Amino acid sequence: MTNRFDINETVGFDELDMRVYTSRLQGVDQDLVLHGGGNTSLKLDGVLYVKGSGWDLASIEREGFSPARIDALLDLLKHDELTDIDMVKYQREALTNPSAPNPSVEAILHALIPYKYVDHTHADAVVTISNTIDGEAKIEELYGDRYLIIPYVMPGFILAKVIYEMSRDLDWDSIDGMILHNHGVFTFSDDAKTSYDNMISTVAIAQEYLDENAKLDIPSSVDEMVYNLGELQVLLSNAKEYSVTLHLNQSPLSRYFASQDDETLYRKGLLTPEHIIRTKRSAAIFDVDLKGGLDSYIQGYREYFERYASDEIMLNSAPNWVIIKGVGTLSIGKNTKDTTIIDDITTHTMRAILQGEKLGGYQSISEADSFAMEYWELEQMKLRAK
Numbered sequence: 001m002t003n004r005f006d007i008n009e010t011v012g013f014d015e016l017d018m019r020v021y022t023s024r025l026q027g028v029d030q031d032l033v034l035h036g037g038g039n040t041s042l043k044l045d046g047v048l049y050v051k052g053s054g055w056d057l058a059s060i061e062r063e064g065f066s067p068a069r070i071d072a073l074l075d076l077l078k079h080d081e082l083t084d085i086d087m088v089k090y091q092r093e094a095l096t097n098p099s100a101p102n103p104s105v106e107a108i109l110h111a112l113i114p115y116k117y118v119d120h121t122h123a124d125a126v127v128t129i130s131n132t133i134d135g136e137a138k139i140e141e142l143y144g145d146r147y148l149i150i151p152y153v154m155p156g157f158i159l160a161k162v163i164y165e166m167s168r169d170l171d172w173d174s175i176d177g178m179i180l181h182n183h184g185v186f187t188f189s190d191d192a193k194t195s196y197d198n199m200i201s202t203v204a205i206a207q208e209y210l211d212e213n214a215k216l217d218i219p220s221s222v223d224e225m226v227y228n229l230g231e232l233q234v235l236l237s238n239a240k241e242y243s244v245t246l247h248l249n250q251s252p253l254s255r256y257f258a259s260q261d262d263e264t265l266y267r268k269g270l271l272t273p274e275h276i277i278r279t280k281r282s283a284a285i286f287d288v289d290l291k292g293g294l295d296s297y298i299q300g301y302r303e304y305f306e307r308y309a310s311d312e313i314m315l316n317s318a319p320n321w322v323i324i325k326g327v328g329t330l331s332i333g334k335n336t337k338d339t340t341i342i343d344d345i346t347t348h349t350m351r352a353i354l355q356g357e358k359l360g361g362y363q364s365i366s367e368a369d370s371f372a373m374e375y376w377e378l379e380q381m382k383l384r385a386k
C-alpha cells in the first residue's frame with residue numbers, strides 16, 4: 001500500500017482543506033474505493049461535514065461535504081427503527097445549509113465516532129479476506145487485538161445502530177479502527193494525517209497476508225483472439241430495451257477468469273455490497289450458444305427475484321456483465337461511463353474471487369442480503385438520480 005500523503009501539499013490548509021485532501025488521496029486509490037464508494041467526514045464546532053451524496057472522493061471539493069448538526073444526527077439513534085426514506089429526511093433537516101447535498105447514508109455512524117476525522121473505504125485486500133469461508137477467523141487473527149470487528153449488516157441506519165450498541169462501553173482510544181465484515185474499513189483520529197495513515201497501515205496488514213497466502217499467477221501471454229460483438233449487440237439491446245454500449249475486456253486477468261473450468265466462480269457474488277447496483281449479484285456465462293446463455297441468466301434472475309421479493313418492482317433482468325468463455329469479460333451499459341465503472345468493479349471482483357479461492361473459498365454476502373441491497377430504496381434512488 002502506498003501512503004500518498006505529502007506534507008508539502010498541505011501548507012496553509014485549514015481543517016476542511018485537510019479533509020478534502022486526504023479524502024482525495026483515498027479516492028484516487030482504486031484498491032481502497034471505486035467510483036463513488038466510501039465516505040469521509042470532519043467534525044467542527046458541533047457540525048459534521050460528511051461526504052454528500054453524488055460526490056466522488058477522488059474529486060471531492062469543500063462544497064461536497066454536507067454540514068449537519070451532530071446532536072440532531074445522534075438524536076436519531078433513539079429510534080428503534082427508521083426507514084431509509086425517513087432517515088434521509090431527518091438528515092436533511094439536520095443540515096445547517098439547506099442547499100447542501102444529502103449527507104451520506106453513513107452520516108449517523110460518522111457522527112457517533114468520537115474523533116474529528118473519520119475515513120471509510122471498501123479496501124479490496126481487507127474485504128477479500130473477510131469474503132472467504134472462514135473469513136471471520138482470519139480477520140480476528142489479523143485484527144482482533146486493536147480493532148472493533150463488526151458482523152455484516154445493511155449499511156445505513158441499521159449499521160449505525162449496531163455499532164452504537166457495540167461501542168457503548170468501548171474505550172475508543174484502545175482501537176486503531178473498525179473492520180466491517182464483507183464491507184470495508186473505518187479509521188479515525190483528531191488529526192487528518194493520522195486517520196489516513198491508519199487506513200493505509202490497516203490495509204497493508206491485509207495486503208501482506210494476501211501476498212503471502214494468495215498470490216495470483218496469471219498467465220501474461222495469451223493468444224490474441226478476435227471476437228465479433230455484432231450478435232451480442234442486438235441480443236443485449238433487445239433484452240435491455242435500449243441500445244447498449246459494450247466493452248470487451250481481454251486483459252490477461254479477464255481471459256484467465258473466463259477460462260476457468262469451475263463455473264461456480266462466476267456466481268460467487270460481490271466484493272462490497274453497494275457494487276450490486278452496477279453489476280448485479282453475478283455474471284452471465286456465454287459460450288457458443290449466446291441466446292441460450294442469455295435466456296438462462298434471465299430465467300435465473302427472475303427466480304432469484306421471486307425468492308425474495310415482497311412488493312418490489314423487478315429491475316431489468318438482463319445481465320450487466322458477462323463471462324464469454326475463453327474470450328474475456330463483457331460490460332454492458334447505457335454509455336462508456338457505465339461500462340468503465342462496471343469494468344473497473346468486475347476487474348477488482350475477479351481478482352478478489354481468485355484470491356479468496358486460494359484462501360479456501362470465496363464467500364460474499366448471502367443471496368438474501370444481496371437482494372436487500374439490490375432492492376434497497378436508497379440504492380434505487382441513486383439510480384433514478386443519475
Ligand SMILES: [Zn+2]
Pocket residue numbers: 038120121122155183184
Ligand atoms: Zn461502505
